[in-house]
Amino acid sequence: MAGDERAGHVGSSVEAVFREEHGRLLASLVRRYRDLDLAEDVASEAIEAALATWPVQGVPANPGAWLLTTARRRAVDRLRRDTTYAAKLALLQVEADRTDPAPPPVVGADLPDERLQLFFTCAHPALPAEDRAALTLRCLAGLTTQEVARAFLVPPPTMAKRLVRVKKKIREARVPFRVPDATELPHRLPGVLQVVYSIFTEGYAASSGPHLQRLDLAEEAIRLARILRRLLPAEREVAGLLALMLLVHARRGTRTGPDGELVLLRDQDRGRWDRAAIEEGRALVVVALTAGPAGRYGVQAAIAALHAEAADLASTDWPQVVALYDVLHALAPSPVVVLNRAAAVAVRDGPEAGLALLDGLAGEPRLRGHHPYRAARADLLRQLGRHDEAATAYREALDLAGTGPERAHLRRGLDAVESSRADREPGAPAPG
Amino acid sequence: MKYVLLINAGAIDEDGGAAGCTVEDWVEFDQEVRDSGVFVSGESLADLVTATTVRVGEDGERTVTDGPFAETREVLGGFYVVDVPDLDVALDWAARCPGARGGGSVVVRPAADFSN
Numbered sequence: 001m002a003g004d005e006r007a008g009h010v011g012s013s014v015e016a017v018f019r020e021e022h023g024r025l026l027a028s029l030v031r032r033y034r035d036l037d038l039a040e041d042v043a044s045e046a047i048e049a050a051l052a053t054w055p056v057q058g059v060p061a062n063p064g065a066w067l068l069t070t071a072r073r074r075a076v077d078r079l080r081r082d083t084t085y086a087a088k089l090a091l092l093q094v095e096a097d098r099t100d101p102a103p104p105p106v107v108g109a110d111l112p113d114e115r116l117q118l119f120f121t122c123a124h125p126a127l128p129a130e131d132r133a134a135l136t137l138r139c140l141a142g143l144t145t146q147e148v149a150r151a152f153l154v155p156p157p158t159m160a161k162r163l164v165r166v167k168k169k170i171r172e173a174r175v176p177f178r179v180p181d182a183t184e185l186p187h188r189l190p191g192v193l194q195v196v197y198s199i200f201t202e203g204y205a206a207s208s209g210p211h212l213q214r215l216d217l218a219e220e221a222i223r224l225a226r227i228l229r230r231l232l233p234a235e236r237e238v239a240g241l242l243a244l245m246l247l248v249h250a251r252r253g254t255r256t257g258p259d260g261e262l263v264l265l266r267d268q269d270r271g272r273w274d275r276a277a278i279e280e281g282r283a284l285v286v287v288a289l290t291a292g293p294a295g296r297y298g299v300q301a302a303i304a305a306l307h308a309e310a311a312d313l314a315s316t317d318w319p320q321v322v323a324l325y326d327v328l329h330a331l332a333p334s335p336v337v338v339l340n341r342a343a344a345v346a347v348r349d350g351p352e353a354g355l356a357l358l359d360g361l362a363g364e365p366r367l368r369g370h371h372p373y374r375a376a377r378a379d380l381l382r383q384l385g386r387h388d389e390a391a392t393a394y395r396e397a398l399d400l401a402g403t404g405p406e407r408a409h410l411r412r413g414l415d416a417v418e419s420s421r422a423d424r425e426p427g428a429p430a431p432g
Numbered sequence: 433m434k435y436v437l438l439i440n441a442g443a444i445d446e447d448g449g450a451a452g453c454t455v456e457d458w459v460e461f462d463q464e465v466r467d468s469g470v471f472v473s474g475e476s477l478a479d480l481v482t483a484t485t486v487r488v489g490e491d492g493e494r495t496v497t498d499g500p501f502a503e504t505r506e507v508l509g510g511f512y513v514v515d516v517p518d519l520d521v522a523l524d525w526a527a528r529c530p531g532a533r534g535g536g537s538v539v540v541r542p543a544a545d546f547s548n
Contacts, residue, residue, distance in 0.1 A: 175518070
């Protein structure tokens with residue numbers, strides 16, 4: 001039936017509108033009422049109202065303004081009913097909205113975008129680190145509590161409890177909704193970028209579960225970084241972060257095989273990398289590294305760009321990759337950077353040189369439970385034909401590895417060195 | 433909104449003061465808090481050896497003991513109550529407090545509001 005078709009079409013465009021508008025709507029309401037719970041409640045009521053009326057009346061010309069007007073009217077109703085709650089919020093704007101019989105419809109095509117302050121609230125250092133990403137996904141990416149729970153692989157009631165607790169802290173400790181001023185921004189922006197990057201890395205290399213990649217999370221992180229890029233066009237590290245994620249995400253289709261198994265960079269079919277994402281990422285790397293000192297995301301993006309530009313592993317500019325890791329280590333020293341640098345040195349100068357650097361990290365406490373370290377050592381030992389040591393290192397990595405595909409990859413490595421040992425071919429080159 | 437800044441002294445030097453800051457630092461900070469108009473109250477606590485603990489059991493019996501003595505290196509050394517608009521401003525005051533330096537820390541806790 002034609003009517004049903006039309007309703008179906010409106011239904012899907014309604015969903016698309018909500019994905020886009022939810023964060024903006026919530027941010028506007030939070031700025032107005034300074035209360036995340038009230039803002040969330042009336043935002044979802046406005047969305048419910050839209051779901052009821054839009055399929056009948058059609059999507060309004062300015063959906064965002066329609067939603068904001070509806071949400072504000074709901075807020076006024078609620079504040080009139082609950083004067084205690086209104087008194088608690090005790091804000092001039094609330095007072096004005098409460099006495100105003102009906103808020104005038106919001107007009108104008110361009111609503112002010114107030115999401116930036118919400119980004120800084122969600123990533124506030126006073127909030128538990130593990131809840132910042134969850135809150136950002138809930139408030140700015142517009143995910144439901146259920147979807148956020150799925151993203152972090154926790155039961156929905158657990159996630160709901162965590163979100164309630166973190167919102168209670170925002171409300172009762174009065175964590176402000178504001179964009180830090182120019183002197184504070186350099187201290188606070190890295191926290192926001194860290195939240196977005198942590199969402200991406202969880203999507204790119206899930207820490208547990210049956211799948212190696214959870215692309216929806218990676219795509220949410222890229223979407224959030226695009227919003228930040230529009231809101232903070234002068235911040236080169238925002239460009240760097242977006243570049244890094246686009247360049248890494250460009251390889252998504254080739255990182256796993258037909259059965260979900262892990263495919264290493266050297267074996268990936270580079271012809272299937274996403275050229276559009278690479279081109280966009282490369283242009284952003286230029287922005288990130290121009291007109292000022294490089295930041296950590298810009299440098300990591302530059303490394304990712306070198307891989308993206310190379311036709312294969314051998315023709316990659318490894319001296320440049322190693323040099324960029326040196327820059328990165330100076331900016332943000334970490335054993336993981338040393339580990340990645342060692343892997344690059346292993347290709348540039350041979351497995352022996354890489355292994356020597358890895359063995360220098362043996363006492364590093366932060367790598368004790370880090371399976372990529374064990375796996376990298378195992379692969380180099382295998383390349384050197386040191387099969388007994390390789391087998392030990394593969395077993396150590398297997399004791400630590402998170403996802404099924406990573407474990408399967410390590411198991412294949414272990415099987416290969418064990419069969420080499422069985423064949424008594426200690427010097428045989430590693431297959432693949 | 434009222435926030436209580438609980439000042440935990442880190443390493444104590446031989447004069448019983450927090451290492452890493454001078455008496456002048458404290459006088460200057462105290463003056464700033466008072467001059468800015470955010471000051472509600474504040475005390476620095478006398479040496480821990482002067483502390484006495486009282487407990488009342490279910491039978492109403494009062495127990496008085498000497499102490500407590502610090503089991504960790506951090507000891508509550510004093511507090512300020514400030515009235516500021518939000519947590520960020522409270523955190524700024526905490527960061528300016530000499531007690532936050534030299535291995536010490538300042539715990540910022542909003543005062544509970546029972547007025548509503």
